[in-house]
Amino acid sequence: MAEKQETAGERLDRLDVLPWERAGAPDQLVNGAAGSLKDIWKHRELLGLLTKRELKARYKDSSLGFVWSLIKPLTQLLIYYVVVGKFLGAERGIPNFAVYIFAGLTIYTLFSEIVSGGTSSIISNSGLVKKVYLPREIFPLSAVGSALFNLAVQMVILLITALLVGTLTLGPHLLYGVGALVVVVIYGTALGILLAALNVYLRDVQYLVEVILMLFMWGSPILYHWTFAVSAMPGWLGQIYLNNPVTLAVIGFQEAVWSPGSSSDSLDGLALRLLAAAAVGLVLLFVSQRVFARLQGNFAQEL
C-alpha cells in the first residue's frame, strides 16, 4: 500500500465510473448465493482474524491456555473407557476400545462444536452485527474455523495413539476419514448457519441445540458398535439410523483409524453412503444459506 493519496478530483473520476451496488446482502435466489460467497471470500482475512480471536480470547488469562481444550475430551475418554468399557463391559465386544471411543469422540466433538458455536455466534457478536455491515455468515463460519483448530489438536493425539496401538496403517481406507470430515463440516456448517439465524428470533434454540446434541451423541456409534444398535432395531429403523450423516461420519472415521487390525465387519457401501450424504448436505447447506440470507435483514433490530 505505497500508493499516493488520491486527490479530490481523481476520487470523483474514479467514483463516477463505478457501478451501483445494492446496500446490504444480495437477495436473489441463485445470484444471491454466488454473491454471498463472493462477499465472504472478500472477507476471508477477517474470517481468519475472527477465528483467531475466538481461540485466543477463550483461554487468554489461564496459564494452561489451550491445553484446556484437550483436557476435556481426554477426561471424557477416560470416563467412558473406565465406566462404559471396563464396568459395563463394552470393551469385550470391541478390541482397542480406547482408540475406538476416541475416534468417535473426536469427530463428534467437531460436529457439536460447529453446531453449538455456530448457533450462538450471531448473538455473541451482536455488537458487530448491529454496528458494522459484514456478510454475517462470517460469524458461524468462524465457529467452524475454531472447531477445526481444536480438531487438529485432538487429531494429533488420536493419530499418535492409533499408531502406538497399531490400528493406523496407510491405505485407501484413510479416505473414509477424509470423507467423514467433509460430511461433518458440511452438515455442521449448514446447521450452524441455519440455527444461528433462528436463534436470533427465538433464543430457546440454543438450549434446544444442547439437548439435541446430547441425543445425537448417544444416537451415533461412539461408545458402542453400530452392529449392536442395528440388531436391536427393526430393519427400517436400522437403515434410518445408519444413514444418519453423523452416524456415517463416525463409522467412516473409525474405519480410517481404528478398523485396520481391529475389526473386519465394515458397513457395506460406506463410500457411496458418505458421498450421498455429502451431496444431500450440500443441498442443505445451500438452503440454509438462503434462509439465513432472508432472515439476516432483520438481525440488527432483533438483537
Added chain:
Amino acid sequence: MTSATPVVRVENVSKRFIIRKEKSLKERLVNAGRSSKFKEDFWALQDVSLEVNAGSTIGLIGPNGSGKSTLLKAIGGIIEPTSGSVFRRGRLAALLELGAGFHPDLTGRENVYLNASILGLSRRQTDYYFDDIVDFSGIHNFIDTQVKFYSSGMYVRLAFAVAIHVDPDLLLVDEVLAVGDEAFQRKCLDKIRAFQTEGRTIVLVTHSLEQVNELCDRAVLLSSGRMIFDGIPHEATQMMRNVLEDRRLDEVQEKEKEDEPVAVGSISDVSVWAEGRRLGEPVQPGDSLVVRATFAHSAGIRDWIAAVQVNSSLGHVVFGTNNERLGMNLGYLKDERTIEFVVPDVSFGSGKYFVNISLMDEAHVHVIDKAQAASFDVPYFEAATGVVFARPSMKQLT
C-alpha cells in the same frame, strides 16, 4: 466540483419495526392465537428518498426517535428496509460506534488488526498504517496491553485512530464525535475537515446543530420518520429548533396541568421582544431587548430579587442580571407586580435563545424559577457563527 457524481441513492425507503413483547417459545405458543395483541409496530422511516453527491457532507438531524440512525444504518446496509432500496458505490466505512469490534481480552495491537479488517483494510494495508495509527492514538506504551485495562479515553482514541486510517469514499458517522475530551473532539473535527478536502463523502448524524452549521454543506431534517426538510444547513437547524421548541411547549403545558399551586411565589406573563418590533419577530443586533414578567407571592416577601437570564440553545448562560446588581431595592412583594428589564444594544449571535426568570428572597434562595419562560430568535448571519454578534473583517498581510 465540476459535475455532481452521486454515490448514494436512497429510493422510497420505508422501515417498519415490530416490537414483540415476548421472546421465548413458551410465550409464543401460548399467545400464538392472539399474537397481534402482543405486537406493536411503528414506522421508523416512511418513504424517504435521497441522493448524496460525492464530496458533500450531509448532516442528518432530527429530534430523538425521528429515524436518523435508522436511515444511516439503512445506507450502511446494516438494516434492510421494509420497502424501497438503497444503492451506493465506492468504499464504505461506518463509524456507528467506536471500537465496535474490540475484544476486551485481546491486546491493543491485535484489536487494531481485527478492527481494521472489520472496517475493510487488508493485513498489508494495516501493516502500512500501523505506526500512523499508534502515533495518532498516542498510546505507544500500552499497545501490547489487553484492551480491558485501557481507560475509556485510551479505548476511544485507539478506535478512532483505526477508523480514520481506513481509506473510505463514503464515511457514515453516528454521534461518535460527541465522545472524548475537547482536544480529542477537535482532533476528530480536524480530521473530518481533512476528509472533506480529499473529496470524501460524509453522512453525519448528530444532535449538535452547531456542528451541522459548521461542517455540513447540506442538512436533512427528519421528524417521525419523514423527511421534512432537505437543504441549506442553517435553515434546517432553524426548523429543527422550532420543532424542538414546539415539543417543549407541549411538555411544559402538560406539566403545568399536573403540578399546580404548591409554590407560594409565582411568575407569570413572561414575554420578550425587541423594542420597536412585534412579539415573536427576530431580534436584530443593535435592538433593545425587553423582558417583562409579573411576580406575586402569596405569603408576602421583603427585599425580594427579580432575576433574568438569557441562555443559548445549548443551555449556556449568555447574559444575566437582577435588580440587586442594578442597585435597586424592590421592597415588599405580595400582590402582582410587573417588572420590565431593558437591555439596550444587544449583539447576540445567530440562534435561538431562552429567557429564564427567577424570584429570590434576600438571601438569594430561589423561591420560584421559570426556566425557558420565553424565547427569541436571532437571524442567521453569513459572516460569523457563535453567540456573540460582531462584524468581522479580514485582510491579507503577507
